[in-house]
Amino acid sequence: MSNLPVIIQGGMGIAVSNWELAKTVSMQGQLGVVSGTAIDNVMARRLQDGDKSGNTRRALAAFPNQEIVKKILEKYFIEGGKAADASYVMVPKITLEQKRDAQEILIVANFVEVWLAKEGHNGLVGINFLHKIQMTTAASVLGAMLAGVDYIIMGAGIPRELPKLIRSIAKLEIGSVPVDVIGGSAQLTTINPLDFVAAGTVIKKPKFLAIISVDVLGAYLARDEETRPDGFIIEHNSAGGHNAPPRGKWEFDANGEPIYGPKDIADIEKMKKLELPFWLAGTYGSPERVKDALAQGAAGVQVGTLFAISNHSGFSDKTRKQLHEKLKSNNLEVKTDVLASPTSFPIKIAKLDG
Numbered sequence: 001m002s003n004l005p006v007i008i009q010g011g012m013g014i015a016v017s018n019w020e021l022a023k024t025v026s027m028q029g030q031l032g033v034v035s036g037t038a039i040d041n042v043m044a045r046r047l048q049d050g051d052k053s054g055n056t057r058r059a060l061a062a063f064p065n066q067e068i069v070k071k072i073l074e075k076y077f078i079e080g081g082k083a084a085d086a087s088y089v090m091v092p093k094i095t096l097e098q099k100r101d102a103q104e105i106l107i108v109a110n111f112v113e114v115w116l117a118k119e120g121h122n123g124l125v126g127i128n129f130l131h132k133i134q135m136t137t138a139a140s141v142l143g144a145m146l147a148g149v150d151y152i153i154m155g156a157g158i159p160r161e162l163p164k165l166i167r168s169i170a171k172l173e174i175g176s177v178p179v180d181v182i183g184g185s186a187q188l189t190t191i192n193p194l195d196f197v198a199a200g201t202v203i204k205k206p207k208f209l210a211i212i213s214v215d216v217l218g219a220y221l222a223r224d225e226e227t228r229p230d231g232f233i234i235e236h237n238s239a240g241g242h243n244a245p246p247r248g249k250w251e252f253d254a255n256g257e258p259i260y261g262p263k264d265i266a267d268i269e270k271m272k273k274l275e276l277p278f279w280l281a282g283t284y285g286s287p288e289r290v291k292d293a294l295a296q297g298a299a300g301v302q303v304g305t306l307f308a309i310s311n312h313s314g315f316s317d318k319t320r321k322q323l324h325e326k327l328k329s330n331n332l333e334v335k336t337d338v339l340a341s342p343t344s345f346p347i348k349i350a351k352l353d354g
Helices: 019-026 039-048 055-060 066-076 100-118 134-146 162-170 215-222 268-273 287-295 317-328
Strands: 007-009 032-035 125-130 151-155 175-179 187-191 207-212 231-235 278-281 300-303 334-337 347-350
Touching (some): 019 032, 019 125, 032 100, 039 066, 039 100, 066 100, 134 175, 134 187, 151 231, 162 175, 162 207, 215 231, 215 268, 287 300
Parallel strands (some): 007 300, 231 278, 278 300
Antiparallel strands (some): 175 187
């Protein structure tokens, strides 16, 4: 892999890591990353708010199947925006027996977010998905790939099926993702690109980076071509967003936070032996820490917090101001919460007023 980015912007939160932030980072020569989580709802709400900038509809005009676009605009777009007291029209729920309209809006929404992030420059753009949200993965990956996404990044689980899914979609073949079922065997969700775009459509194959916490998982994924990613992001448990749970029996400190130990730290020397590039994440957001990562043999670092509190992220001005003030006064309280995320993974929570 040549021309690797040194800085990967973390794909944070629903619409926090949006196309504007990713585009800004990408235009600086690094890897800007959009969040693919709940992006169907995000696009539907932008349209119902009137799409006053016209950005969403401009991207929709570039989608290769305008019949699908027409249906989406008819259902969700409101000229001038909905009334303030009116409820949003919800997108269809994605289920194991996936309905066409649910797949369509997932495909189109992921296309739109990546297309806008890539518009007008030649920089690299990635998209971040959560492995735990398995039912949306196949349609979401197709949408991002139709927009020419350069990197697909996935954490919050063991993304062993992603390399094969990406290869299948790039060849316009049916791709599948197993969905884990509690108390039963995994069920397959499938996507056929030719159900949505014409034969002969050219789809670029992006790089795939798996987010891991320990070298054992890296070795497991790398040992087989079917599951081998193009590289890894190694997240220390100090990283923002979701964290891998501690290995072994869970223990908690006085604040109710999980206790991590030596087994939860990746062995960098073992990672080097896999001969795949890796980026380090978790408190690497400073020039000194970037130099440290490079000295350890990493291709670079993934940074989240600095980008999340930047003016280009999707945080509201009120939230951003509170974060800035608490950081400046060294008064920001951040907790690793084991109950807050529906993924059941520990997640970082910053305490703000209200």
